Amino acid sequence: MKIFPAIDLYAGSAVRLFKGDYSQMTVYDRDPLNTAKKFEAAGAEYLHMVDLEGAKTGLTPNIDTVKNIINNTSLFTELGGGIRSMETIEKYISAGVNRVILGTAAITDSGLVAEAVKNYGERIAVGVDIRDGFVAIKGWTESSDRPFSEFCKTMQDRGVKTLICTDISRDGAMRGANRELYRELSENLSVNIIASGGVSSIEDVKALRAMNIYGAIIGKAYYTGAIDLSEAIEVAK
Numbered sequence: 001m002k003i004f005p006a007i008d009l010y011a012g013s014a015v016r017l018f019k020g021d022y023s024q025m026t027v028y029d030r031d032p033l034n035t036a037k038k039f040e041a042a043g044a045e046y047l048h049m050v051d052l053e054g055a056k057t058g059l060t061p062n063i064d065t066v067k068n069i070i071n072n073t074s075l076f077t078e079l080g081g082g083i084r085s086m087e088t089i090e091k092y093i094s095a096g097v098n099r100v101i102l103g104t105a106a107i108t109d110s111g112l113v114a115e116a117v118k119n120y121g122e123r124i125a126v127g128v129d130i131r132d133g134f135v136a137i138k139g140w141t142e143s144s145d146r147p148f149s150e151f152c153k154t155m156q157d158r159g160v161k162t163l164i165c166t167d168i169s170r171d172g173a174m175r176g177a178n179r180e181l182y183r184e185l186s187e188n189l190s191v192n193i194i195a196s197g198g199v200s201s202i203e204d205v206k207a208l209r210a211m212n213i214y215g216a217i218i219g220k221a222y223y224t225g226a227i228d229l230s231e232a233i234e235v236a237k
Contacts, residue, residue: 001205001208001209001212001213001214001215001216001236001237002045002046002194002214002215002216002236003044003046003205003215003216003218003229003232003233003236004046004047004048004078004194004215004216004217004218005039005042005044005046005047005048005217005218005219005222005229006047006048006049006050006196006217006218006219006222007032007035007036007047007048007049007050007069008049008050008052008219009032009049009050009051009052009053009062009065009066009081010025010027010052010053010062011053011061012030012032012062012064012065013027013028013029013030013031013032014027014028014029014030014031014032014035015027015028015052016028016219016220016223017052020129020136020168022052022056026223028223032065032068032069033065033068033069033072033073036069036072036073036075037072037073039075039229040073040074040075042229042230042233043229043230043233043234044075044229044233045075045076046075046076046077046078046215047069047073047075047076047077047078048078048079048164048194048196048217049066049069049077049078049079049080049081050079050080050081051063051066051079051080051081051082052081053081053082054081054082054083055080055081055082055103055104056082057082058082058084058085058088059082060082060088060091060092063091063092063095066079066092066095066097067095067096070095070096070097071096076098076099077096077097077098077099078097078098078099078100078101078125078164079092079097079099079100079101080100080101080102080103080125080127080164081101081103082103082104083100083101083102083103083105084102084104084105084108084109084112085105085112086112086115086116086119089102089116089119089120089124093120093123098123099122099123099124099125099162100116100120100123100124100125101125101126101127101164102116102124102125102126102127103126103127103129103137104137106126106127106151106155107135107137107144107146107151108137110158113126113155113158113160114158114159117158117159117160121159121161122161122162124160124161125160125161125162125163125164125194126155126160126162126163126164127163127164127166128148128151128152128155128163128164128165128166129166129168130148130165130166130167130168130181131168133147133148134146134147134148135147135148135151136168148165149184149185149188152165152185152188152189152191153188153189155191156189156190156191160191161191161192162191162192162194162214163185163189163191163192163193163194164194164196164217165181165182165185165193165194165195165196166196166197167181167196167197167198168197176198176199176200176201176203176204177195177197177198177199177200177204177207177208177216178197178198179204179207179208179211182195182208182211182213183211186211186212186213192214192215193213193214193215194213194214194215194216194217195208195213195215195216195217196216196217196219197217199216199217199218199219199221199227200220200221200226200227201221201226201227202227202228202231202232202235204216205227205232205235205236206235209235209236216232216236218232
């Protein structure tokens with residue numbers, strides 16, 4: 001299993017939100033490259049980034065920060081947050097992002113998913129943000145009417161190879177991963193599942209690895225010291 005330490009970007013800084021609430025934001029590093037290099041030093045090979053401003057606006061306000069990290073580390077980088085057009089996808093891929101994550105657009109613009117997968121194949125992932133059994137959109141500020149299980153199967157049928165599945169109620173809350181959710185997903189889908197939201201202990205990492213989950217995102221647990229990243233990477237192997 002692959003470990004994806006996370007950097008959430010806002011105004012050029014590495015921050016974390018509590019349950020996706022922009023009013024409950026903690027700034028961890030004014031220089032996200034510094035954090036990315038710490039990840040690399042701990043043995044990380046992968047990096048998950050979200051542009052929290054982009055998630056709200058659909059723009060790319062932190063692209064220079066993203067480029068700086070890509071150009072100064074050797075990490076495999078996936079990035080999401082407000083990617084709602086082919087133009088934005090191409091902009092990030094041209095910047096060196098290895099995998100682009102579609103969120104809101106995967107719900108609101110099915111044609112975009114098809115075109116993106118046709119053009120970029122496995123470099124396109126879809127983020128499935130789950131609240132009370134339904135997919136949330138627009139930076140988690142709204143819920144859609146799409147049950148997450150049905151939506152995940154639709155994305156699989158459209159050729160998407162990687163789904164980043166987040167239980168919003170667990171995100172940043174240090175309550176542990178929703179293991180039943182990931183067990184259900186792993187049993188019913190044949191795509192790569194990346195677990196996100198609430199991965200807050202080495203026991204979570206062990207449990208997800210035992211389910212043959214493709215990857216796990218570690219965010220707040222790293223920043224608070226609850227998980228030692230080097231240990232998580234070793235356990236995940």
